[in-house]
């Protein structure tokens with residue numbers, strides 16, 4: 330999700346095209362491998378292509394005073410990188426629509442050093458989930474809600490777009506595992522441990538789409554996961570929700586890989602060795618992923634944002650440079666595709682929107698990727714990871730839900746909630762409350 334989407338949009342409204350804040354070229358894109366077009370179409374028809382990161386709810390909510398008004402427009406044309414005609418043209422079979430709240434700092438809120446100042450993040454997330462669910466309800470013949478790998482396969486065989494949800498950033502949990510469990514019930518299938526801000530759980534690498542690639546000052550000792558964040562990872566494993574490490578600090582990624590009993594994912598990141606940007610994954614962390622002993626069986630899904638790929642050569646071919654670098658370390662069965670469409674201002678040339686996936690397949694064919702390898706990167710590898718996450722959930726099904734609370738919280742029910750003169754409390758409860766109040770006053 331772009332940090333300053335609202336600011337950019339209002340800027341766009343007030344200036345002419347010649348003053349756009351980013352470069353727009355008029356040269357039409359000519360696919361470099363037209364002889365592979367038919368072959369790429371065949372492959373897209375045969376195997377599901379799943380994109381792990383599309384910020385559709387954020388766009389619908391940003392440009393519509395009443396976001397629900399956007400739903401019917403999705404079948405015609407909708408601003409941004411995604412609508413249904415373009416998704417069909419591109420052969421998209423599945424998409425994770427991200428539910429997120431802006432980082433509170435983006436709208437002038439300071440959560441404070443302990444992340445305790447109240448914000449509206451939960452409302453933003455729930456409104457985004459509601460929007461996705463109502464979009465699904467509006468298009469029963471074109472879309473199908475999916476939570477598992479099998480659901481995605483079923484949607485594909487019915488010719489419907491499989492729609493899944495992820496939560497981007499644990500600031501959206503408002504310091505609560507109860508919130509997480511309710512999001513999981515609503516269908517959220519991954520949680521990105523941070524967006525561009527830190528949370529009580531985890532440290533972010535900052536450096537989001539709206540920045541030049543700067544990191545942000547640490548908020549936690551070690552700039553990684555907190556003890557509370559490790560509890561979160563265990564709860565995600567128990568719930569069968571994927572742990573997403575895009576946007577996190579390097580130490581959060583390292584800590585989470587060590588803590589997770591299930592494969593981890595990066596839903597929209599590239600390779601730092603190809604382009605040195607904090608949103609890309611460094612080699613030493615890639616070394617922790619793969620098939621070998623002691624490695625996490627996770628997956629890195631490559632992003633399409635020009636700034637992360639290569640500001641000087643933002644092309645589909647350059648994205649495949651990232652993918653091949655990652656695959657050289659983690660293996661070709663641990664890579665996938667996660668565009669960040671609608672969360673970025675400018676996608677790379679050749680992959681300008683969701684209709685352009687055939688160009689990506691052509692580039693992979695041109696580089697000698699085999700059909701099974703391409704089926705894997707399109708979605709097969711991700712479905713394997715989803716299945717393994719589901720197996721871990723089954724293995725942990727005897728565990729109770731985590732009873733932990735964020736130890737710094739001061740807003741949990743206290744004696745103030747007992748009504749006037751504690752009229753709503755049973756006498757024995759009143760006694761406990763009075764005693765606790767005395768203890769608290771003595772502190």
Ligand SMILES: *[C@@H]1O[C@H](CO)[C@@H](O)[C@H](O)[C@H]1NC(C)=O
Pocket residue numbers: 404467468
């Ligand atoms: C969406 O568009 C397709 C193709 O134009 C049309 O057949 C279908 O009825 C539309 N569905 C809805 C719900 O608008």
Ligand SMILES: *[C@@H]1O[C@H](CO)[C@@H](O)[C@H](O)[C@H]1NC(C)=O
Pocket residue numbers: 642644646647650
């Ligand atoms: C851009 O990257 C592609 C893929 O590596 C390469 O073939 C091409 O020569 C590069 N172009 C420039 C101008 O560097």
